[in-house]
Amino acid sequence: MASVARRVKEAAALKADPTRHEETTTWCNRDLVPLPPSRRTWGWFNFFGAQSLGALNISTWQTPNTFLTQGLSVGQAMLIIVISRFIVSLFACIIAWCGLTWHIGFTVQNRFTWGLRGAYIPLMQRCLLNFIWTAVQCWNGGKLVNVCVTAIWPSFGKMKNTLPPSMPTTTPEMVGFIIFWVVSLPFLFVRPERYKKPFFISSLGCGIAMFCMMIWSLSVAKGVGPVFYKGEAVPASSRWSVSWLIMAGLNQAIGQKVAGITNESDFSRYGHGYRGFVIGTVSVQWIVGIFVCLGGLVTTAACQLIYGKIFWNPPDLLMVIMDNGDGSSGARAGVFFLALAFAFAILFQNVCGNAVAGGIDLAGVFPRYIDIRRGAIITLVATWVIQPWQLINRAATFITVLSSFSVFLAPLLGVMIADYFFIRRQKIKLGELYRAEGSDYWFTHGFNLRVIPCWVAGWAPTIGGLVASAGGITSAPDAVFQLYYTAFFTGLAISFTTFYVVTFFFPVAGAGEFDPYDDWATFTPAEAARLGVVPHVDAEEVARTGFGASGYSKRGGGGAQVLGEKDVESVAGDNVAQVAPQTITG
Template structure:
């Protein structure tokens, strides 16, 4: 008699909606449009989300690299404000698509790239999300390390058994693991249930940071040496190229959200026009919190008579004599890293993994997979040199700029805000099939919009010499380094121009639907109640029975 050992179900449950029936290769419950019953994010939640997203160690340190190359704090503040104004435009524009159609980034990408072509955008985005998740783990681990040291001072004296070349110590690795472990319960939660986390963070962390700003101006009159610098130490063309290079670095920090804001906005229950709030809000909040980093770090140098400015906030905190203050200040940075790691990184990566393997991965599994892979990236090695880290962020932004441009132009200009939501889940539907005959071969290819691929290559190509030099400084590319120094802007506008030109000269007429087909009317006509929904999917138990938008409305 053969003993049968039951095997766990590795496939994720498939929904029974009109979008998912017989289509397990391209969707599951977490990729289906969010029904009205599952849209929990109001205006306050969106504001709290962005305040929360701005609060992490990288925002505090934005100005450090800018000032280190010879620019003043005025240029640093101006670069941060200008960079976030620029990046807020595609964030708001692409986020509005999610708020209208209630689908995630990987599904929206099918409209402009095609079903198979969308993998170019998805894989490009998931790589950066993984790197950022890993890097925030290091930042959060460093905060936990300071917290433990405030309670147990001898913790820092633990014997180190890790080689110095690895860029981390034994006590640092322990703290890294503890912070990583702390995130796991939150990674298992549905985004709708994480609104409270972002709200708590948007209240507690600003209080701690503003208290540090007050300490800076009370403890040191004038704020420190940084504010005494009247003029930059560079001028002429060098000044211009440094300005552009640093602006590209700042934009690169939030390049992912310029393409994947819909992963959050799909849960919005408010008018899509609320996405416009990001345009004034993002420059204001990010610039303010960056200024706190400048003021507190500069004051710390003077107050503790240090040879260099302690740009790392956790280094500054470690000089405080009061152990309780050290603990709670470090706790604010741990909470900051926790919140942004989920809001900007793990949810994004999870949506990408879900789109790549919808039969086996849902949002929960995707976030846990992101957490596991973060160890493989050895992020402490990446952060060992701040210069190499900024170079990496600048380099990768050149790939995400074209993706954001294609999606933005396709929705707002080429298709005039009209998508067929149901066709985005039907690979055999002619609307987004993108069939074309390969010249010279006579073979018909489908699933990839060649216009998007060509525009993407045109946007990336001018930056390749600079990218090669960034990877290997020994390779001299001469003036070829300059396009790379404003790579995101160049890639974005070059791609947008080429994509719109190709769409005008050789239009994909099948994608230009006469009216927008919203998910609500599809649910109304063909949706069914989903049975067997898991506990954390209870927001999706009922499909829609009514909608504010009327069928056929030109949104």
């Protein structure tokens, strides 16, 4: 029995390719190492496409409705959107900076803050969110597939429900979900380096579909309905003033994006320059996101004149358009292509932002057995365990709680920013992120005991408001809700400040230090010179390595090149001028 278990374990372990200098250990596999130049293929347009999937979607389209239903005016709703999306863009760039500089992802980045074992705490949070969001987005995509199939075969929408009453869904909805899930699966076998064309096609298609939908609605309605001019409608007896409603809306809008902000370095590490990431991210997250929200508002207001009702949800609106077209081939064709464009946008957003991100996080938890591909497949398969039809159709507070997870993630951002920018001054030891023995990042049995209480201090004041809101407890004191309405800013500020103060009195070893040699062949000669690092002896060759190669070769074994102090000083500058002569191998 023991021999069988051993053989199964050996078969499940990831295989390293020695011809590419790969290795698989407790802390390392091919998908966790610092990315070499050959795998950093994303420019500004690739980030534009990737980020556009987070803006050109149904959720963004519906955003104004969230604030209008709370009694705020159109102007106030758009103010929240403009400010919140700017803040999201700003923090996305801040968190991504480590990945752009050192070419490591969120999975590895947390090791120098939390400790090699402590990093499992934020990773498990991310894994849970990835499982749930993948399931939810599969269900949303399935609804659009349902619209597509109904547009082709109208009888599909009238199919008899064969599911038992205990399932809060219908047969057409379940068929749409299954089709969406099956279509998503093959894309998990594509490495993130090669997502450029899917990003371009899906984002372009969704953008065109939204624009066409808005133009069509305006041309038919010849104007916009009352909802576009909605003024402030907060009752005088309301428990909250307009200012607090705006603050709550701002916190909610940011909270919906915090999960994506935390792991920006997972994708920024694929970039070959800072400028491309910043331009691609800001132009979409801020500018395009604002126009998508405005487009959703204009389209909904125009359709209010056409149909006499307000339809914020595109799948519902598309079904109404098809029904009012009396099933004509023209109406069905238009609805089909619009729904198809929306569905593919959700598909690639879900594959990259949720399933692949889940694969990266799982790879960090189980490096010996899980790489990005295996982890992404596990995350997608977990959709059947999550059963999104149960969550969405039965639990009214589910999405609210899920979006409010920023209560825990904002403090995580606070300690990440304090540590990388202010404590370590953007300097880290790459080699010590992948080993426990003798590593400064091992701390106390693998845990940085400074960070855990600081993280808890960030969410402890706001967790009460989350519990009260989710549980519908209106009798809680105003202060509990007010803290909750500022959870992002409060949690981030408290954790940032406390962690900085704690490390001031209890300094961490190796803060501000970095490896003087590029053991991983991560940097081009120009990058190495900018960082003050001696480039790998094979740096030029690795930069030309064929697409997909891991491209790293650690020191040790054959082909040694000796660099003296003068050589080190000439290449790396004053930062490593005092380092003793070392042997660097090819």
